[in-house]
Amino acid sequence: MEADITLLVNGRQHTVRVDPATPLLYVLRDQLQLNGPKFGCGLMQCGACMVMLDDVAWPSCQLPVHDVTGGIRITTLEGLAKPDGTLHPVQQAFVDEQAAQCGFCLNGMVMSTVATLQQYPQADEETIRNGMMRVLCRCCVQHRAIRAAQKVVAANKKP
Template identity: 45%
Template sequence: MSTPRKIVLALTVNGQDHDLLVEPRRTLLEVLREELGLTGAKEGCGTGGCGTCTVLIDGRPARACLTLAADVQGASVLTIEGLADALDGDLHPIQRAFVDAHGIQCGFCTPGMILTAKALLDENPSPDEAEIRQALSGQVCRCTGYAKIVDSVQLAARRLAGEEETP
């Protein structure tokens, strides 16, 4: 049996450059979790249906379970591990808002939710409820009923805009 061909994958993940020797058929989710030990992105369905594997690729939300590593050569990837302050460990304001507004129950969907919310707020700092629900419509949560998640994104938007202080 022949050994599968490997490629050198150059990736920037959470601001750090990596050159990784990987099989081109491996998914970005496998590379993040198994090669880099970044297990914040979860494998829920593995088929693109739930959003728990969502990461930002060059600032856009993407399903890491459906993304072949070979297709993101040279990309910049942000995972949930890269969101908190690397120096002092402080939570990102969106993470803090999810805690404060009770947008988290079991937490399985939370990394994908928060990264999707980040992409939304980067593009639209003051979304209305319909825009938040639309942006998060591909993210499945089995626990919260979504209302608290919408509250969390609205709270994050107000804090990021300086309209409300973080306690």
């Protein structure tokens, strides 16, 4: 029951032939060969597979690909940097704060923070933590991730 599915990923249209029930994660990793979203649990419990759907951060591991057609803007970690390679401020802040050890959960933390700070550019610590609630990190760099997000907020506050 495969079908042609057209997705808008990182600003470009892609048509893939897959079973429409295939979770978005598998299409992003296997058909589109993207590395940003990671397989962590397949149960929407760990956030490793986080993407943005329009402006909302959402796990992609159980999301049927046919639910995200029709021009929904799908953004992965690859889609955050500018075409000239300049990192998104949230990405840059994670680099500056060295908010990673193994880095496997970095995708979930960065994507969640981008979405949170788009909605709440002046987010306080609780809002930042709440924004990353769906992301698990076992190396335990969460306090650095919070600091990275706070750094972006501080830059937002500057006139």
